[in-house]
Amino acid sequence: MNYQDTLDHLHTQLQEHGKVALERFARKVITALETQVRDEEVAQELTIEQPHYRRLRLLVREQDWNERRIGAELDSLDQVAAALGDDYPADNVAPRNLAFASALDYWRSLQTDTSAATATAIAALYLDNADDEATPSAPVDATWSSHPQIAPAVAQLEAWIAATK
Secondary structure (H helix, E strand, C coil), X not given: CCHHHHHHHHHHHXXXXXXXXXXXXXXXXXXXXXHHCCHHHHCCCCCCCHHHHHHHHHHHHCCCCCHHHHHHXXXXXXXXXXXXXXXXXXXXXXXXXXXXXHHHHHHHHHCCCCCHHHHHHHHHHHHHHHHHHHCCCCCCCCCHHHCCCCHHXXXXXXXXXXXXX
């Protein structure tokens, strides 16, 4: 399957899940995304952002899913970007850091509007990290999901989906 077909397949499976199962799935994926974040990449972020990334990572590592605490850290990152406006070095944000923070932002959305689409968006970030690792050798055709660096990520997502039913 290509990338979009893979996401559609995962979305179909997630549509069968209720609110609690979608939340569990999201937490599993975000926990995995946290393990993919590298300390040296956090150290390359803006100095003012680094403590927020570190606190977010700590909250996830400790399985502290307090929406207020996570939201405060995400809001702080957003405030830095807003304050810098056009001067914000968005192109320099490490992809894993961005995927992790974005997944947490989607998780925050799940708290008020639980949907398979939002859970699928979190899964897409996990697949994006796998695709980044596989690039440039990853195909963009129907064989994408069977690439040796992408297939394990797809299998892992499917396992988490099955485990959280």
